[in-house]
Amino acid sequence: MTGATTDVERGSWTAAGHSRSIEYATAVWTDIRADAIEGFNKLPHCGVEIGGVLFGTKDSACVKALEFRAVPCEYAYGPSYTLSEKDQAGLKELLARASAEYEHGEA
Amino acid sequence: MGCYHSHTRSEICLSERDLELFNRFFPEPWQIAFVVRSANFSPTRAGFFFRESNRKILAERTGSPPASHPAIGTPGGSAAAEAGRAEQSKQRASADGDGTEESPRGCHPTPNPADRSATNWRSVAYCAIEERVAEPARGNAGIGPCRLIAVQAGAAKNGAAARKSNRDSKTESHSDAGAS
Known part of the structure; x- marks a missing residue:
C-alpha cells in the first residue's frame, strides 16, 4: 500500500499558478x-x-497516488456510485484496515 | 489519501453525494478526489480535485471540458469565460454523440462570481485528457495504452496542434518522471 515508491512508472500533474502537484x-x-x-x-x-x-x-507540495482499492457498491440506489449504509460500512472497514496495515508496516 | 469514482452520466465534477462522502471519509485538507469520465466513442477523461487552504473543495461543473480547453474552472476565470467553456462543452458533448451528455445531473452549478460566499470556491481542479497511444479496437471505448497529460491551466491550444503539443510535452514529462 503506502511506501511502494520504487520501481513504479509514474506520471505527474502540475498546473500553472498552483504549487501543488499530483504524482501517480x-x-x-x-x-x-x-x-x-x-x-x-x-x-x-x-x-x-x-x-x-x-x-x-504526501508531502507539503505533492500528493502521490501509488495504489488503489475498489470499494464495492451494491447499487441500492441505481447505477450511480452512491454508497448505501452497508457499502459505507465496507469503506470504513477498508480504511481502518489500511490504517492498521500502515501502522504495522511503520512499526 | 483520497477517493476515486467514475461518472457515466454526469461530467467531471463532484456532486452533492460525492462531496458528502468525500467530506465524511476524507476530511483532511490534503486529501484528493479523482473523477473518471467514461463515454462511448471518446477517450476517457479524468480530473483531480483537492481542497484549498480553507478546506473547501471545488465541486463546480463547467460541462464536458473540450480537448482544446481542458482546464476545468481555470482560476480567476470570468463568468463569461466560464459560460463560453460551458457552451463549447455542450457543443462537444452533442458532437460526441454518445447519448450520455444530456444535462449533467447531480453536479453543483458553477458558483456565481457575484455571490460573495462563492469567492472562496476558486478552482484548483485540473482535467487531464487521456491520450490514446494506439488506436483502440472498435467498440471498446478506448481501451489501450494511455497516459495522463499534464494540463497547464489557461494554456489551452486548439485541435490537432494541441494534441500534438500534448503528445510532445507528455513524452518529455514522462521521461522526466521516469528519471526521478
Whole structure:
C-alpha cells in the first residue's frame, strides 16, 4: 500500500499558478480506467459507476497516488456510485484496515 | 489519501453525494478526489480535485471540458469565460454523440462570481485528457495504452496542434518522471 515508491512508472500533474502537484503510478490510472470502462459496459445506457480509495504518500507540495482499492457498491440506489449504509460500512472497514496495515508496516 | 469514482452520466465534477462522502471519509485538507469520465466513442477523461487552504473543495461543473480547453474552472476565470467553456462543452458533448451528455445531473452549478460566499470556491481542479497511444479496437471505448497529460491551466491550444503539443510535452514529462 503506502511506501511502494520504487520501481513504479509514474506520471505527474502540475498546473500553472498552483504549487501543488499530483504524482501517480501509471498502473493506478490504467487500472482505474479499465474498471471504469468495465462498469460503463456492464449495462446498456452508461452502465454503472465504480469507485474506491487511493493510497499513497504526501508531502507539503505533492500528493502521490501509488495504489488503489475498489470499494464495492451494491447499487441500492441505481447505477450511480452512491454508497448505501452497508457499502459505507465496507469503506470504513477498508480504511481502518489500511490504517492498521500502515501502522504495522511503520512499526 | 483520497477517493476515486467514475461518472457515466454526469461530467467531471463532484456532486452533492460525492462531496458528502468525500467530506465524511476524507476530511483532511490534503486529501484528493479523482473523477473518471467514461463515454462511448471518446477517450476517457479524468480530473483531480483537492481542497484549498480553507478546506473547501471545488465541486463546480463547467460541462464536458473540450480537448482544446481542458482546464476545468481555470482560476480567476470570468463568468463569461466560464459560460463560453460551458457552451463549447455542450457543443462537444452533442458532437460526441454518445447519448450520455444530456444535462449533467447531480453536479453543483458553477458558483456565481457575484455571490460573495462563492469567492472562496476558486478552482484548483485540473482535467487531464487521456491520450490514446494506439488506436483502440472498435467498440471498446478506448481501451489501450494511455497516459495522463499534464494540463497547464489557461494554456489551452486548439485541435490537432494541441494534441500534438500534448503528445510532445507528455513524452518529455514522462521521461522526466521516469528519471526521478
